[in-house]
Amino acid sequence: MEAHTDIPPARAWRVVLEKIESDLLDGRLAPGDRLPPERELAATLGVGRSSVREALRVLEVMGLIRTGTGSGPTSGAIIIATPRGGLAALLRLQVAAQAFPLSDVVATRLLLEQWVVATLATDGSHDLFDVRTTLAAMDDSTLTAQEFLALDAQFHLGLAEASGNAVVAASMAGLRTAIETYVQAGAKRIEDWDAAADGLRREHRAILQAVDAGESDLARSLVHDHITGYYAAAGLTRS
Incomplete structure (x- = not known):
């Protein structure tokens, strides 16, 4: 189920980008770190999981993250240092x-x-x-x-x-x-x-x-x- 949010859908995925950008600038995230799961990001930021997925797709195209399916050390979204x-x-x-x-x-x-x-x-x-x-x-x-x-x-x-x-x-x-x-x-x-x-x-x-x-x-x-x-x-x- 999508998280309830008052953020307009057209803006919601940008909230995710801005959060990740802020964490990178403040040193809370660095190359090699794994992003929180979609569900956690959605709940923390008050946006739908579809908005989180959209933001992650943008970051992957930008060369900032690598995403992997399943479980284990290669799964999820990981910050990479090849922008x-x-x-x-x-x-x-x-x-x-x-x-x-x-x-x-x-x-x-x-x-x-x-x-x-x-x-x-x-x-x-x-x-x-x-x-x-x-x-x-x-x-x-x-x-x-x-x-x-x-x-x-x-x-x-x-x-x-x-x-x-x-x-x-x-x-x-x-x-x-x-x-x-x-x-x-x-x-x-x-x-x-x-x-x-x-x-x-x-x-x-x-x-x-x-x-x-x-x-x-x-x-x-x-x-x-x-x-x-x-x-x-x-x-x-x-x-």
């Missing part, structure tokens, strides 16, 4: 809904990627093996524009992941669809794609060379010009 996938997923959904103007996506890329290359150049201990592997794959002259630009997006995402900042990497992963969409659209406006691809290859190598040399200011300048240069060459308009 990156959830953040990326939420950004991808917002991108899919066309919630972000293209100009905002480009501006955010500039903020994130300039920070990324400067960080990598300042600290040479980061592992760039995957980035170099992607760069080498882009040298294949038989790649279609679509294949090339998918690798291009992976190159930039790989740099973000190599930085070691989980929030930056998740943000770049979440924006990847938007980035690929606009660069793919832009490619159709470029008359000599082969020449453009050669230019992009040179720019990628120059960025990586600046990173390897520890030249953070140069790396920032190169990645800025790389992103804005393609935006302009492809005739993309602000919206």
